[in-house]
Amino acid sequence: MKKHAIIPIFIPHEGCPNDCVFCNQKKITARQNPVYGEDVKTIIEQYLPTLTGRGLETIEVAFFGGSFTGIPIAQQNSYLSVAKQYKDQGLIDKIHLSTRPDYINEEILSNLKKYSVDIIELGVQSFDDTVLHASNRGHNSEIVYKSCELIQSYALELGIQLMIGLPGDTREKSIYSAKETIKIAPSIARLYPTIIIEDTELLNMYHRGDYKPLSQEEAVFTTKEMYKILDHAGIKIIRVGLKSTDIINENGAVTGGTYHPSFRQLVESQIAREALEAQLQSLLATDLNSDDFNREIQHYSFESNEKCFSNMIGNKGSNKNYFIKMYPDIKITYSKNRSLADNHYNVLK
Incomplete structure (x- = not known):
């Protein structure tokens, strides 16, 4: 029986002004309606009747879809205050959000603690500076280490997301990222092979011949090696590969073989x-x-x-x-x- 359930709240990408080569956030944001505090309440109320009474160990409200700590603080608090009410009432167990490594500091973390946030996932993508630069991440690996250490110093659960096959990446660099991850010792991790999607600089790079996507065989092999490293270290791998419903549909991607609806099973x-x-x-x-x-x-x-x-x-x-x-x-x-x-x-x- 499933013991963990997530109530997903999808926040538009307005919290991230950066233009990573693999992301089409501006197009996505244009198609999304704004989310308000009352929307968070409505979504939680829709999910709770289907989850309560099922013997679940954990019910988690998770804010997905953007760099949460990059949105205005008042807006963050409008979302978090609703989630905290349900947590204080014992109706949910955890509050979970995702953000960028360069959107973490003590002021931000103190505010998140005030609203009883439990888990912060960082979109690290790579620990290699050449890969970060080629992907236009807007920061280097130094801030990744600092942000991870700071999150853990606030006794918050840390998650790390890694991407495989970004511009400038190699199998060795991806495996290096997995090994650096275990040094930091997050509790959870996600592994995402890079997928080329429409309206991105990565698609332009692909058409120019400046970027060659991984084959499915290459993506599975590298992800498998990273998975084994993380799993052996006791890090829970909560996602391997994107679902088509995450940000794209299958017809909207030039995949080079890296997209598969059962990618995790291919790896495992x-x-x-x-x-x-x-x-x-x-x-x-x-x-x-x-x-x-x-x-x-x-x-x-x-x-x-x-x-x-x-x-x-x-x-x-x-x-x-x-x-x-x-x-x-x-x-x-x-x-x-x-x-x-x-x-x-x-x-x-």
Whole structure:
């Protein structure tokens, strides 16, 4: 059963005057109606009846869609005061917002604490200064480290968002960003392969030949390596890849293969395949060296918990097909083991 629910409040991008090459915020903002404090109340009231009484551990109001701390302070407070009322009444548990690293200071954080904010996600995107500059982020990595440290000093939960395949990026730079992230030790993270969308400078760069998007294979591989680094460090990865409803639709993107509606599963399926194959090869090596090894078809069982079963099978059966092709002389059955933790797999003979 799902234990965590989010009430999303989408704020127009008016809080961000910057023009990052990958963002079409001006077009998006032009299509959005202004949001007022009473709108926040209306949205929360719409969601709460569907969430209460379901045994949820956490109900969270999350402000998405812009650089929250860049909007005028009075406007921030009009939103936060409504959310805080529901939190004070015990109807929600957490208040969550997203912003830029250069829109964090002590005055801002003191105000957020006053309104009982719990989680701040920073759109870091990369820890490499050449990538930040090429993407026109408007700041360098120094402010990222300072802002993360400041947020944690206020005892606020920190999230870090990283993008893969930005201008000037390489696999090594993306993996470096993941390693820098674990040094900071946020509690949550998001991993987003770069997608080219309409009305952006990145699209112009693509048409000029100044930017080459990642292939799907490249995007999955790099994201997989970053995921493993973060997951091993105990950082909860709450999103991998964009949903079409986040800021674009599938027809509005030049993706180069990086957009996929099940991108997270592509990544987690690859991780599952690696774990399963490593165990299988170890067992096969042991069996081949055994004196009583029977050269007839061998039977092995792959196990996961119910949540990760689809990752073990692979997107559209990709892992099953892989093992049939690569190991035609063995028979594999797939089963569920509720005692296994998420992203843990067993291979048994």
